[in-house]
Structures are given as C-alpha cells and as structure tokens.
Amino acid sequence: MSVQTTVENLKAKFAAAVESVTEFRGETTVVVKKEEIVAISTFLRDEEGFNFLTDLCGVDYLGQSPRFMVVYQLYNLETKERLRVKVGVAEDDTRVDTVTGVWGTANWHERECWDLMGISFNNHPDLRRILMPADWEGHPLRKDYPLQGPGRDPYQGRLS
Amino acid sequence: MATTETMTINMGPQHPSTHGVLQLVLELDGETILKAVPHIGFLHRGTEKLSENRTYHQVLPLTDRLDYLAPMHNNLGYVLAVEKLLGITDQIPERAQTVRVIMAELTRIKSHLVWLACHALDIGAMTVFLYCFREREHVMDMYEKISGARMTSNYFRVGGLSADLPDGIEKEMRDFIAAMPGHVDTYEGLLTGNKIWQKRIMGNGVISKEAAIDIGLSGPSLRGSGVDWDLRRDNPYCGYDSYDFEVPVSDGCDTWARYRLRLKEMRESCKIIAQALDRLEPGPILADVPKVCLPPKKDVVNTIEGLIHHFKIISDGFKPEAGEIYQGVENPKGEVGYYLVSDGSAKPYRMKIRPASFVNLQALPQMCEGSLIADLIAVIGTLDIVLGEIDR
Numbered sequence: 001m002s003v004q005t006t007v008e009n010l011k012a013k014f015a016a017a018v019e020s021v022t023e024f025r026g027e028t029t030v031v032v033k034k035e036e037i038v039a040i041s042t043f044l045r046d047e048e049g050f051n052f053l054t055d056l057c058g059v060d061y062l063g064q065s066p067r068f069m070v071v072y073q074l075y076n077l078e079t080k081e082r083l084r085v086k087v088g089v090a091e092d093d094t095r096v097d098t099v100t101g102v103w104g105t106a107n108w109h110e111r112e113c114w115d116l117m118g119i120s121f122n123n124h125p126d127l128r129r130i131l132m133p134a135d136w137e138g139h140p141l142r143k144d145y146p147l148q149g150p151g152r153d154p155y156q157g158r159l160s
Numbered sequence: 161m162a163t164t165e166t167m168t169i170n171m172g173p174q175h176p177s178t179h180g181v182l183q184l185v186l187e188l189d190g191e192t193i194l195k196a197v198p199h200i201g202f203l204h205r206g207t208e209k210l211s212e213n214r215t216y217h218q219v220l221p222l223t224d225r226l227d228y229l230a231p232m233h234n235n236l237g238y239v240l241a242v243e244k245l246l247g248i249t250d251q252i253p254e255r256a257q258t259v260r261v262i263m264a265e266l267t268r269i270k271s272h273l274v275w276l277a278c279h280a281l282d283i284g285a286m287t288v289f290l291y292c293f294r295e296r297e298h299v300m301d302m303y304e305k306i307s308g309a310r311m312t313s314n315y316f317r318v319g320g321l322s323a324d325l326p327d328g329i330e331k332e333m334r335d336f337i338a339a340m341p342g343h344v345d346t347y348e349g350l351l352t353g354n355k356i357w358q359k360r361i362m363g364n365g366v367i368s369k370e371a372a373i374d375i376g377l378s379g380p381s382l383r384g385s386g387v388d389w390d391l392r393r394d395n396p397y398c399g400y401d402s403y404d405f406e407v408p409v410s411d412g413c414d415t416w417a418r419y420r421l422r423l424k425e426m427r428e429s430c431k432i433i434a435q436a437l438d439r440l441e442p443g444p445i446l447a448d449v450p451k452v453c454l455p456p457k458k459d460v461v462n463t464i465e466g467l468i469h470h471f472k473i474i475s476d477g478f479k480p481e482a483g484e485i486y487q488g489v490e491n492p493k494g495e496v497g498y499y500l501v502s503d504g505s506a507k508p509y510r511m512k513i514r515p516a517s518f519v520n521l522q523a524l525p526q527m528c529e530g531s532l533i534a535d536l537i538a539v540i541g542t543l544d545i546v547l548g549e550i551d552r
Contacts, residue, residue, distance in 0.1 A: 077387060
C-alpha cells in the first residue's frame, strides 16, 4: 500500500475534511480540518498502518489565515513510509483535540507545542509547560515573540 | 494497625546518575517507586528559535550542541534535510558520502561507549568505565584531527564536507576498527557473564512491543522490544543501502536485551567502516552547486566568480524554494529528525528537531513504576538519554 492509496482512502472516507494534498520532494502533506483530527488519526493508525507518530509540532504563519498549523509526522512501521498531516488553527481559537488517545507519544509533543507555540489541546491528560519554567509568560516560538526575550532591546547584530 | 505513608523525593537535577540535569520527582512506598515524574528543560537554549534568525549555514554549529555525544549525527541529519529542501541530494560526491558514513559510524561507536561506560558505572562496575573511555579517547583524537574539535565537530557542510580527511587518518581508523571488536570482547568479558550485572539488568525496565511503539521509542530501545526498524536500512541515506550490515533485533524487551544489541551494533559499525574505507577513492568533497557550497579558498582569492559566490553565500546565504520537508537519521539513540519549513528566504522559517532522547525519556515512568529505586538508575542508563538533546 502506498502513500497515494492512503490519501485516496482518506479522501474517500473523509471527503469533507481533506482540504488539500501537496507533494514536495517526494513527501506527501495532507491538510485536514482540525475538528476531524482524532477520527482521521484513528483511521490512519488502524486502517492504514501509520502506527508511529514520529513528531508533532506547531508552525506560526503570522499574518496568514489560519495563523497556526499543527503538523503530525506519521510513519508506517510495516511499509516504512512517511505521511505528513496538518491542521490549521485560527488565532482566535487556538485549540485542537488531543491525539494522545491515538498515539501515547503525543503527550509530551503536545505539551511542548503548548509551551512554545501556545496551542492548547482539548482533553489532554497533563497539559503543563515542559521546557520553559512553569511561571513563564508567553510562548517563545511565536513569530511575534522577540528573539531576545521580553523586555529587552532587540538584537542589533555583531558590532565588531 | 500499622500505617504507611508514601514519600515524595527529588532525584536531580544535579544527581550524578541522571546523566545531566534531569529532575525526577519520585513517589515512593519504602523503596518501591509508585510514580515517577520527569521534569526537563533546565538546559533549554532555544535552538529552534535561534535557527529562525540565522542563515542555513549558520544553523549548523547549533546542531552539534544537541546530542553532544553524537554531534556528527546531528550535523548529518541537518545537512541532509537542507540538501533535500534544496533538491541536491543526488549531487553529493561519492567521497563525501563515504566519509559521512565513516564518521557517522565512528560517532555511533563513540556514543555507545559513553552509554556503556556510564550505564555500567551507575550500576557499580567501574572498570568498564575506564576501558570505554580509553577507546573513546581514540575516537576523540581522530575527531580532533579530522574536524579540529573533540566534541563540537561542525564538520559536514550542506553539499559535502568542510575539509578532506587528513593524511594518515585512514590507517589510524583501520587500526582502531581492527582492535575494537577485541575491546568489545573485553567489555563483554567483564559484564555479560557477571552474575551481579545479570541480576541487575535482566528483567529490568521491561516495555512491550506495543507499548514501545505507542510511546514512540526508536533506535536500539525500540529494537530491544522486537521491532525490526533501522532508518539506515529502511529509509537509506548517504548510500547506506549499498553496505552490508546486520540490524540486531531482540524481543527480550528488557535492559539486558538492549545491552546485548547495542554491543552488537558496535561490532556492526566496525564492519561498515571497514567497507567504507575500502571504497574510499580520491575525489571532490563538495557538490558542484556554486550558489550553495562555499568555493575553495584558492578560487576565492584568484577568481572573480569565486569571490562573488563566497561573498553572496556569507552575506546573504542561499534561498531554497518555499516548501517543507522532513528528514530522519538513525542516531545512536534513535531517530533524530529535522522538519524544515522554507518560505523562500535565506533563513529557515521553522525548524523542528525531533530529538530521540526526548521521546525515549517519555517512556521512563512506565518502565520504572513498580520497581525498586535502584532499578530506576539502570532504566535511565538503558534509555541512553542526553539532556542537551532533550532540552534543545
């Protein structure tokens, strides 16, 4: 079963939820509606064999709509293939349903995504900050978060 | 009626056997662990945020500092990712590919040596530590001759290598890999048949195949639970598919199984290096892509094209077309992956690192809960974590 077949099956099953499919450098990216992410994840794991969640992260496309994307890097341990699934997250509702019930490894990845990107996950069992201190304010990987941290002059480059 | 209370204690962040600044909050009933909660982030340096503000070439030295026990693997993952983003993967010269494989496997040996040394030391076998560090020192010397640094190598470049191998290094490598299997025999002689060692790690840190996949373990930790998956063989890069090597797999699911197969991996790495040394031919070490790869110094000072390219690459950097890619490599600890998003500018719009240790550490609570506190030390050792990579 190839990734193309998986995408076809996904389109057939969740016709309304699949927003776009792109190919770049031999990698397939599927953008889906965020409301359906748990159902789609379960389908991909159980029916299509994508049983390994390699990575999960958020990307901030400041100035675009939707502003955020949550990216799921999936891997099929049988066929050794990769598939990337993305969901758009609007700035005024930065919440996505958790996929910890589908892949247990999502737990820490989602905590990191909350910590650094400020995207929260509904029904997550333990949504705390993970890399930054517990009392930190703001989410450092957002594009509008200053590189030098809050309350400091912006970096001017090396002067010498 | 006697009542017992549970006790909550801190282990770390400055505890010698937590391999860095890992803090574990343990809830104990006597010596039995009821609950273990890892706290990380003490070494967070914001690598991903920093990389968004640097050109692609400037990001490379940041990657050394992730898993500092296997710096070349981090470099390798990053340069492969950028090459994939640029679409120049098939233009990398043969010699550069082969040297990358040699260095990657030397690094694997080096990283596994630290794992074995510290794992054994934590459990109380001090002699092994000294032997392992003796061999590691040889690798470090070679590292220094090749890249100029013992740990922060920064040796690979987008498109190839920063410099060719120094004279005489091939003989040194051949001597090293000829002696290395004998050294592994020595470690095995000290540990494998040792009753104390066996009692400490057999049946310790058990994780089933299903649980290991669910929690996302990778590398030797996953192969120790019976999953036959190695990126070098299954999603080959750098021409790994043309080498003849075995991927050790064990379905023991415990620390013993992981110990045995990491030792086998060191032997396999020696075989790969031997094959790579045999096919090492003189040739270019950098791809012929002038807009990406820095020209040789003699071209910079003698030709106008060389000077312009040098100036443009250093001042502006190169601009990959907009797109996104993911590249994973088989780090000694598991899968290290780079997810790069380009918006067509000279800096990565987003770089997400998939750290192997971060994900592997997540399995720690379920591997140690219910066991004794002394067994936790063995579990930390067998997961082979590096905090530089976890915290980024």
